[in-house]
Amino acid sequence: MSETRYTDQHEWISLEGDEATVGITRFATEQLGDVVFVDVPEVGKSFAKGAEAAVVESVKAASEVYAPVAGTVTAGNYALGDDPSLVNADPEGAGWFFKLRLANKAEFEALMTKEQYQEFATGH
Amino acid sequence: MTETQTLLRTPLHALHVELGAKLVPFAGYEMPVQYPAGVLKEHLHTREKAGLFDVSHMGQAFLHGADPARSLEKLAPSDFIGLKEGRQRYGLLLNDEGGIKDDFMASRLIGEAALYLVVNAAMKESDFAYITERLAGELTVEPRPDRALLALQGPAAGAVLEKLSPGIDALTFMQVIRAKVAGIDAIVGRTGYTGEDGFEISIAGSDTEKLARALLADPDVLPIGLGARDSLRVEAGLCLYGHDIDETTNPAEAGLIWAIGKRRKLEKGFPAADKIMAGVLNGTARKRVGIRPDGRAPARDGTEIADKSGRVIGTITSGGFGPSLNAPIAMGYVETAFAADDTEIDLIVRGKALPARIAPMPFVPNRYKRGTAQ
CATH class of the missing domain: 2.40.30.110 (Aminomethyltransferase beta-barrel domains)
Structure with missing residues (x-):
């Protein structure tokens, strides 16, 4: 069973064992508009919590995607290179960005639950 | 941020909201950056059929004087004296160093002495003040904030507008005419900012929503936001004032030599003419x-x-x-x-x-x- 948490930067992170999948929320894609380019990190790269891990660009602008927790990249969704529109079509599924092996599970536990995130996203 | 900036609204504001537009601040106005279709679809639809753009934030004015074209030539290198009735021409408003203060469109309407100008939204106050100050005694600027501007762009634009204004499709690129569109008094120019065929339609602010609804009733027409307006104009290689041209760029280095009239290249008489012509002749x-x-x-x-x-x-x-x-x-x-x-x-x-x-x-x-x- 996986468990999903959310950040105030509109990323989702879904944990299964000690590996987590990271992407951006539907709310984020609606704010961005049509995604035309995604730069996902290479396998083996390590990030501190909050470090810039990926880039997502819409027709209008570039935005950074931050590592929701510290960890090491175990996979990147390189399919987004050929078809960035997957991010708009299925942001919390096929449009995932990268997978991380967590450095500290407590960082995950501290993130927002779905209910907390929904309140956060609709409240501003 | 505690300070609330008051944004201006165009006469189509309520319609943008009704259509589900995402509104953003732009040049002091609250403007639609995209509609629910999104920038990609809006862009491609404009190239395939027709898109309707609210560009009412742009500055419109009439220039009055004994010879407005001759006067305006003192500040802009286009051949406005040679501009025939029923035609419009692109112009560059220059500072004394030959830098570009703004780009604009000037129209000579049939049977009218005044020149009709459309300038950039962010520059309109500054442009009108500059023209008024520099051409005092020979030219007066009549700003028309009461007027709105819609652009209909794309390969279907001619057929769409023809249904609302029989005969209008006979206009060719850079022709301009006063006409009735859907029964509304308008100034219609066959021009635009997308690289496509199309029209810019100036009407009274109070008529704007009626005209916009009449155009949007056509199945070929979708509303298009500023996001696609920008991607369309970049693909068309067109300059955006404040980005690709500004007071630090001059017409020669900007590749806008075509905006200098043939007669003007010889006669000069525009700001920093010798410097600009040196760039034209010797390169920049x-x-x-x-x-x-x-x-x-x-x-x-x-x-x-x-x-x-x-x-x-x-x-x-x-x-x-x-x-x-x-x-x-x-x-x-x-x-x-x-x-x-x-x-x-x-x-x-x-x-x-x-x-x-x-x-x-x-x-x-x-x-x-x-x-x-x-």
């Missing part, structure tokens, strides 16, 4: 060019351009994604030695040098409905 240190990145990553306004040794040779002034090309595109200024098509350059994006090359503009061929005789 830098030039505005088109750029195509080799990869998929867009390079935005402000991105540094380097040669293959890493030396900075220029800057991108407009850049993003071209939906019709399904590829990133940009324009910017480079040292003239690097301005030839296919020259290999690097774009410094997020600290990485991304290979790109100089490319001809427009990126997408213009499809204006040109007349047989100009």
Whole structure:
């Protein structure tokens, strides 16, 4: 069973064992508009919590995607290179960005639950 | 931020909200950046059928005087004296150093002594004040904030507008006429900012929603936001004031020599004419060019351009994604030695040098409905 948490930067992170999948929320894609380019990190790269891990660009602008927790990249969704529109079509599924092996599970536990995130996203 | 900035609204504000537009601040106005269809679909629809743009934020004015065209030529290098009735022409408002204060469209309406001007939204107060001050005693500016402006752009624009204004499709590129559209008094010019055939339609603010609804009732017409307006004009190789041209760029280096009238090149009599003509004849240190990145990553306004040794040779002034090309595109200024098509350059994006090359503009061929005789 996986468990999903959310950040105030509109990323989702879904944990299964000690590996987590990271992407951006539907709310984020609606704010961005049509995604035309995604730069996902290479396998083996390590990030501190909050470090810039990926880039997502819409027709209008570039935005950074931050590592929701510290960890090491175990996979990147390189399919987004050929078809960035997957991010708009299925942001919390096929449009995932990268997978991380967590450095500290407590960082995950501290993130927002779905209910907390929904309140956060609709409240501003 | 505790300070609340009051944004102006165009007469179509309520309609934008009704259509589900995402509204953003732009040039002091609350403007639609996109509708629910999104920038990509809006862009492609405009190239395929027709798009309706609210450009009511732009400045409209009539110039009155004994000879408004002759007066305006003192500040702009176009041939306005030679502009025939029923025609419009692109112009550049210059400062004393030959820098570009704004770009604009001037129309000579049939049987009217005044020149009709459309200028950029962010520049309108400054333009009108500059013209008034510099041409005091010979020209008066009559700003028309009561008027709104709609653009209908795309290959279906002619057929769509013809249904609401029989005979209007006979206009060719850069012709302009007073006409009734859906029963509304309008000034209609066959022009635009997308590279497509199309019209810009000036009407009274109070008539705008009625006209917009009449145009949107056509199944070929979708509302288009500023996001697609920008990607369409970059693909068409057209300058955006404040980005690709400004007071630090002059017409020669901006590649806008075509906006200097033939007669004016000889007679001069516009600001910094000798300096600008020296650039026209001998070349300039830098030039505005088109750029195509080799990869998929867009390079935005402000991105540094380097040669293959890493030396900075220029800057991108407009850049993003071209939906019709399904590829990133940009324009910017480079040292003239690097301005030839296919020259290999690097774009410094997020600290990485991304290979790109100089490319001809427009990126997408213009499809204006040109007349047989100009």
